Amino acid sequence: MEHLSTRDFNYNNDGYDGEGAEDRKSQDGSETMPFIDESPTMSPQLCARGPDGEAVSPTPPEGLLAGGDIEKGLEMKKLVLSGFLASEEIYINQLEALLLPIKALKAGATTSKPVLTVEQIETIFYKIQDIHGIHKEFYDSLLPHIQQWDDKVTVGDLFQKLASQLGIYKAFVDNYKVAVETAEKCAQANTQFQKISENLKVKGPKESKDLTSTVTMEALLYKPIDRVTRSTLVLHDLLKHTPKDHPDFPLLQDALRISQNFLSSINEEIDPRRTAVTTPKGESRQLIKDGFLVEVSEGSRKLRHIFLFTDLLLCAKMKKTAVGKHQQYECKWYIPLADLTLQTLDDSADSTHHVQTLPEHELDEMKNKICVFKSEIQKEKGKGQSRVVDRLRKKMNEQESCLLLHSPSIPFRIHNKNGKSYLFLLSSDYERSEWRENIEKLQKKDLPSCVLSTVELQVLTGTSFKLRTVHNIPLTSNKDDEESPGMYGFLHVIVHSATGFKESANLYCTLEVDSFGYYVGKAKTRVFRDTTEPHWNEEFEIELEGSQCLRILCYEKCYDKSKLNKDDNEIVDKIVGKGQVQLDPQTVQSKNWHMDVIEMNGIKVEFSMKFSSRDLSLKRTPSKKQSGVFGVKISVVTKRERSKVPYIVRQCIEEVEKRGIEEVGIYRISGVATDIQALKAAFDTNTKDILVMLSDMDINAIAGTLKLYFRELPEPLLTDRLYPAFMEGIALSDPAAKENCMMHLLRSLPDPNLITFLTLLEHLKRVAEKEPINKMSLHNLATVFGPTLLRPSENETSKAHVTLASDIWSHDVMAQVQVLLYYLQHQPISFSELKRNTLYFSTDV
Numbered sequence: 001m002e003h004l005s006t007r008d009f010n011y012n013n014d015g016y017d018g019e020g021a022e023d024r025k026s027q028d029g030s031e032t033m034p035f036i037d038e039s040p041t042m043s044p045q046l047c048a049r050g051p052d053g054e055a056v057s058p059t060p061p062e063g064l065l066a067g068g069d070i071e072k073g074l075e076m077k078k079l080v081l082s083g084f085l086a087s088e089e090i091y092i093n094q095l096e097a098l099l100l101p102i103k104a105l106k107a108g109a110t111t112s113k114p115v116l117t118v119e120q121i122e123t124i125f126y127k128i129q130d131i132h133g134i135h136k137e138f139y140d141s142l143l144p145h146i147q148q149w150d151d152k153v154t155v156g157d158l159f160q161k162l163a164s165q166l167g168i169y170k171a172f173v174d175n176y177k178v179a180v181e182t183a184e185k186c187a188q189a190n191t192q193f194q195k196i197s198e199n200l201k202v203k204g205p206k207e208s209k210d211l212t213s214t215v216t217m218e219a220l221l222y223k224p225i226d227r228v229t230r231s232t233l234v235l236h237d238l239l240k241h242t243p244k245d246h247p248d249f250p251l252l253q254d255a256l257r258i259s260q261n262f263l264s265s266i267n268e269e270i271d272p273r274r275t276a277v278t279t280p281k282g283e284s285r286q287l288i289k290d291g292f293l294v295e296v297s298e299g300s301r302k303l304r305h306i307f308l309f310t311d312l313l314l315c316a317k318m319k320k321t322a323v324g325k326h327q328q329y330e331c332k333w334y335i336p337l338a339d340l341t342l343q344t345l346d347d348s349a350d351s352t353h354h355v356q357t358l359p360e361h362e363l364d365e366m367k368n369k370i371c372v373f374k375s376e377i378q379k380e381k382g383k384g385q386s387r388v389v390d391r392l393r394k395k396m397n398e399q400e401s402c403l404l405l406h407s408p409s410i411p412f413r414i415h416n417k418n419g420k421s422y423l424f425l426l427s428s429d430y431e432r433s434e435w436r437e438n439i440e441k442l443q444k445k446d447l448p449s450c451v452l453s454t455v456e457l458q459v460l461t462g463t464s465f466k467l468r469t470v471h472n473i474p475l476t477s478n479k480d481d482e483e484s485p486g487m488y489g490f491l492h493v494i495v496h497s498a499t500g501f502k503e504s505a506n507l508y509c510t511l512e513v514d515s516f517g518y519y520v521g522k523a524k525t526r527v528f529r530d531t532t533e534p535h536w537n538e539e540f541e542i543e544l545e546g547s548q549c550l551r552i553l554c555y556e557k558c559y560d561k562s563k564l565n566k567d568d569n570e571i572v573d574k575i576v577g578k579g580q581v582q583l584d585p586q587t588v589q590s591k592n593w594h595m596d597v598i599e600m601n602g603i604k605v606e607f608s609m610k611f612s613s614r615d616l617s618l619k620r621t622p623s624k625k626q627s628g629v630f631g632v633k634i635s636v637v638t639k640r641e642r643s644k645v646p647y648i649v650r651q652c653i654e655e656v657e658k659r660g661i662e663e664v665g666i667y668r669i670s671g672v673a674t675d676i677q678a679l680k681a682a683f684d685t686n687t688k689d690i691l692v693m694l695s696d697m698d699i700n701a702i703a704g705t706l707k708l709y710f711r712e713l714p715e716p717l718l719t720d721r722l723y724p725a726f727m728e729g730i731a732l733s734d735p736a737a738k739e740n741c742m743m744h745l746l747r748s749l750p751d752p753n754l755i756t757f758l759t760l761l762e763h764l765k766r767v768a769e770k771e772p773i774n775k776m777s778l779h780n781l782a783t784v785f786g787p788t789l790l791r792p793s794e795n796e797t798s799k800a801h802v803t804l805a806s807d808i809w810s811h812d813v814m815a816q817v818q819v820l821l822y823y824l825q826h827q828p829i830s831f832s833e834l835k836r837n838t839l840y841f842s843t844d845v
Contacts, residue, residue: 077241078149084234085146088139089205091227095132097202098125098220105196115193116186123182124217127172131224134165156251159235163258167599169228170262176225183217232259261581261596285460286310289438291431291470294408295332296423301405303473305329306424307464308438311447312336313414315422316461331461337442338449339417358406360779361821366403367516367545368814370396400475404517412436427518429510430551433575474517486514486546487583489613492673494539494593495525498554498577500603501532505576506557509536509605513583515545523670526698527557539673544583544611551580552598552605577603585611628684630712638752645756648683651694652706653763660699661766662773667784671704679705710788717753717789718745718819726790727812730819742822747834755831757789761823768824782821790816 102125109118116124141158187194197217204211235256242249289308294301295315307314316329373396380388408425412432415421426432452460495509511523522542528534542550554577577600593608629637629648637646660666675697682690683705694702710717718726722745729741746754764785768778823829 074151074241074243074246077238078146080234080237080241081142081146081155085139085142086205087230088135088142090202091223092132092135092139093203093205094215094220094223095128095135097200097215098128098217099132100200101196115190115196120182120186123175124179124186124221126175126179127168128224130168131172134162134168138162152247154246154248154251155238156248156255159231159238159255160251160258162231163255163262164597166228166259166262167602167604169224170599171602172224176221179221180218183221228259229263232256232263235259257584258597262599264580264582284310285312287464287467287469288442289435290464290468292404292473293412293424293426294405296425301425303401303405304332304424305464305468305470306435307468308435308442310442311338311450312452313340313439314460314464316464329461329465331457333420333422334452334457334460335414335416336447336449336451337439338447340439340443341415341417342413342436342439357409360777360783361818363403363407364779364783364814364817366399369399370403370516373399397475400517401473404473404475407516407518414439427520428512428551429521429575430512430519430553430578430580433553433578486548487544487585487611488546489544489611491542491544491547491550491583492539492610492612493523493542493550494608494673495536495552496606496608497533497535497537498603498605499533501576504530504532506530506559507534507576508555508557510553510555511540511542512551512553513542513544513547514549515547519551521665521669524665524700526672537674540670541673542670548583549580550583550609551578552600552607553578554600554603554605577601577605579605583611630680630684630709631714633714634717634752634756635750638756644752645759646709648709649706649756649759651690652702652709653759655694655702656699656706657763657766660703661770663699664773664775666699666767666774666776667703667707667781668776669700671701672698673704675701676704676708680708683709707784707788710785715793716791717757719749719753720792722748723790723792726819727815730815730822738822742819743829743834746823746829754834758829758831760785760789761829764824778824779817779821782817782824786817786820787813790819 102121105116105121106118108115109121138158138161142155145153145155145158183197187197200215200217200220201212202215202220204213235252239249239252239256242252287307287309291306293304293306295304296302302317305316305318307316312334314334315332317332319328319330373392377389377392377396380392408427410426410429410432412424412426412435413421414424426435491513493511495511498507498509501507506527506529508527509525510521512519512521514520523540525536525538528536553575555573556576558573579598579600581596581598591610593610595606595608598605598607626632626636629646634646638644641647643650656666663669679693679697679701681687682693687693716723725741725745729738729745732738732741746757749757764781765778767774767776768781771777
């Protein structure tokens with residue numbers, strides 16, 4: 001075997017360096033002492049980076065070993081672990097150096113002249129003891145595995161456990177800035193603490209215990225932030241040298257996934273050095289958060305870039321500049337945080353009812369155009385037509401910009417104490433919560449009101465442009481070609497349970513995914529009442545439209561009707577936790593369920609997910625058993641039941657109208673998949689208790705069962721035979737010709753199909769009458785049901801052209817929506833009148 005040395009996996013006192021790291025040498029080429037980074041406040045932005053500084057891919061590396069390389073690979077794996085273990089020892093020594101002065105400082109805190117107060121001690125050394133305990137246990141467990149090494153040794157379970165405890169780092173990161181600031185202030189105020197903080201002694205490794213190094217407290221406080229990224233790096237290297245069929249491979253892969261999800265959830269932390277600006281008084285003004293928001297100004301929507309600093313909120317817009325000149329920002333307004341109040345439930349000013357809004361069908365038309373442009377760009381790229389591609393990109397940019405401007409609808413209002421208020425519209429409750437939490441956290445400090453001169457404001461606006469962390473509006477045209485286009489299809493998610501609540505509450509979760517640059521709410525669990533450990537175990541099917549991220553928000557349900565949000569007349573439930581996970585196609589696109597955990601404010605939400613392609617999920621598959629109702633021709637079911645409309649359709653409609661017609665998002669919000677499957681089985685077997693089941697079941701599950709019934713019909717309700725004619729009829733320009741054609745097509749349907757369609761039509765109209773409450777317009781309902789009622793069966797679609805997976809908003813889908821919308825907007829249509837007029841028309845289509 002080729003000889004391997006620890007040089008291949010060099011490490012230093014700062015932690016694991018990754019493969020091929022160079023030995024640190026002095027300028028004359030001689031070996032130097034172990035290096036400890038003494039740089040001042042460093043970035044707490046967590047992103048695993050390789051030795052060259054490049055971000056490490058979030059996709060777990062494939063096992064690279066084959067044949068004779070396996071033995072060498074496992075030996076390399078041992079060396080990786082040995083190097084990492086040595087760096088763990090150094091890290092533990094660094095943590096112990098931080099812990100050493102705590103005992104004396106706490107003893108002094110009770111005297112008449114304390115060096116630090118108990119509160120200051122707890123702030124500066126927050127969670128250090130817990131982090132030390134986790135890594136000491138990890139080190140003690142890993143050491144014997146390496147000492148007794150053989151090819152069958154597994155360490156993945158140890159890394160899994162370490163990764164599962166990363167939540168403690170979230171608490172540390174959240175407190176990091178406060179800890180450093182407190183340490184600095186205390187050092188300035190107390191010379192004794194200054195000496196302590198500048199002269200902490202870190203002991204060397206076991207073989208050189210007498211070697212100690214002097215390190216500052218500030219440098220040591222940064223070590224935990226740096227360490228969590230390096231743990232992710234070593235997992236990449238371990239996977240690279242672990243055969244795929246080794247029992248350790250899936251364990252290490254899972255540990256890497258947990259680590260990367262954790263990094264992703266807190267990677268929005270800000271670099272204090274890069275985002276700091278000095279005020280004229282010499283104080284540090286730090287950028288905490290920035291992003292693009294839609295502001296409502298004089299009844300119209302304007303895209304703004306908002307900057308939240310430690311002492312003020314600044315709203316800017318992009319100035320129009322000549323071609324070739326640098327972009328510049330112009331300040332629209334600013335509010336000192338000392339003068340800023342967030343909207344309360346009682347003092348909300350004018351509502352959002354007068355805000356300029358676009359009809360739903362116009363927004364869908366934009367999505368359609370964006371998809372068409374994407375398709376055309378791909379074609380022209382293949383031909384090498386760069387000018388054409390640039391022109392198409394520009395057109396797509398216009399459509400995407402308009403969509404982003406007009407899609408958000410969740411109000412977020414802020415007030416200045418002088419009476420001026422500002423209204424933003426956001427697409428996600430997650431986003432609104434983030435802005436609110438950041439502002440409230442800053443306002444807990446004693447903030448003086450600040451007044452900026454014209455010159456100071458100009459300087460700050462210019463600096464804001466340079467400091468911004470969000471550089472581009474989230475448009476497809478702003479993405480690099482190499483960036484993931486996102487996932488298209490259906491994501492199946494089971495929300496299992498949550499832990500970490502300190503008090504009993506009524507708890508539920510919502511799920512959001514990104515689509516066309518903004519986030520959309522897709523599903524909601526039932527409310528689990530009066531508990532600290534909710535066990536939902538509810539499955540949802542979520543449609544993905546170029547999605548890259550899944551968000552889970554955990555709420556405490558409020559039943560107090562006095563707490564209404566005046567902006568949207570809804571009771572405001574309290575967000576108790578939120579988190580997100582990147583949708584990695586290689587991880588999610590598996591036939592097996594993939595379990596995961598999201599950490600949020602001390603709360604852990606456990607969930608599983610798997611992905612299925614759009615074609616597979618929407619496939620119409622006739623049932624082999626003709627005794628049921630799902631997958632059975634509607635004519636067979638009505639004949640067997642001796643009814644005009646299938647029993648399942650009548651019962652679901654009746655239940656929705658009885659208790660779900662005012663449910664927000666009825667037919668749009670996913671029902672629990674397990675409940676839907678239970679109802680499906682009950683209807684298929686004609687269970688006697690079906691009425692009891694319906695009365696007890698969540699209303700979204702009943703709505704979902706009705707949608708599933710129509711989706712699983714072996715041919716669409718409006719039939720394969722008539723589908724081309726419906727597509728031609730809806731495209732007619734002359735209103736009279738369109739009316740004649742569309743009515744004639746209805747008359748051409750078989751009676752069971754026609755009567756069922758008319759029954760559903762009147763039901764959906766009644767649902768839309770409650771739009772102010774349930775937020776479901778006729779167009780919303782047409783979007784949900786149109787493709788379900790018209791999409792041809794598999795045999796028919798195979799004759800047509802094959803569409804891209806991303807072609808959700810294709811011309812066909814838009815036309816299917818428009819067909820149903822035409823009938824929904826039509827005056828009431830009666831079966832008897834249609835049949836009475838049959839003799840005036842040819843029966844041929």
